[in-house]
Amino acid sequence: MSLTQALPKTARLRTLGMSAGIAASLRTMIQEGELPPGARIDEKAFCDAFDVSKTPLREALKVLVSEGLVLHRQYIGYRVAPLDLDELRETFETLHGLETHAGQLVANRLSDVALAKIERKHQAMIDAHAGGKRTDYFRINQEIHQMIVDSADNAVLSGIYATLMSKVHRARGAANADQLRWQESHEEHDAIMDALREPGRPRLATILRDHSENTAREVLRVVEQTLAEPSDRVVNARRGR
Structure with a gap:
């Protein structure tokens, strides 16, 4: 069970709503070159920037992983996907x-x-x-x-x-x-x-x-x-x- 699934229903919906907005912002930043290919994503810095906990940020990052814009490695964290x-x-x-x-x-x-x-x-x-x-x-x-x-x-x-x-x-x-x-x-x-x-x-x-x-x-x-x-x-x- 994910952290999001473990939350009460109203809190889960609120978290999913926040994560969608964060994903949209990060997607734009990646596509416009503000977040360069191959760079490691500092989760704490982005939590502070979006004023959220790690849960909605990680939900947003999982969406970007599914789209191929971000890579995730256990114990290493998230990186902007490199370009071919x-x-x-x-x-x-x-x-x-x-x-x-x-x-x-x-x-x-x-x-x-x-x-x-x-x-x-x-x-x-x-x-x-x-x-x-x-x-x-x-x-x-x-x-x-x-x-x-x-x-x-x-x-x-x-x-x-x-x-x-x-x-x-x-x-x-x-x-x-x-x-x-x-x-x-x-x-x-x-x-x-x-x-x-x-x-x-x-x-x-x-x-x-x-x-x-x-x-x-x-x-x-x-x-x-x-x-x-x-x-x-x-x-x-x-x-x-």
Whole structure:
């Protein structure tokens, strides 16, 4: 029987509710790169940050273990799951082709309504960049990429792209923690928007692929560097809920 099961019913429901919220927060922190791959999770620090006991925190961590985002070893504790460099490289190679194909289709299929929506989302990303809101910026950045692919009006392409992007989401978050790449990515998105506005959009496919390759290069560099670092780093909670 787990600690949660041993609690009275009302307390168990309250604990499960708290653990769901904690799991959501930790999931976002992992996916956005705030909690780096391979680092050990300091349970006490996170209990203090979330102002909870170990029971809801561990219930949340068990959820993340089931999702493959966290690893648990008896007597060692919890770690953020490492990234697979070879899988990432192969995934990016496939994404480059999807970006190119999407760009070719979008050149002829992008509607004025879809472009207007992308324009508004791009402005929100600019605002997040200007405000130094890195997490918001990265989330909007991802949404823009999916919106562009969705504008190709090909459900199969959109589905495959979304699935593969979910595989590299966490790694991209880690790379976007780099200030230089953040600025470069911002400038590349400006170029993408310029290409979307051009009559006929002749440069769109090439610019989308170049952006994808630049992102992959930086992500793989950061992941390779992370894998080469000592594995006993401890994640300290830097924020609460």
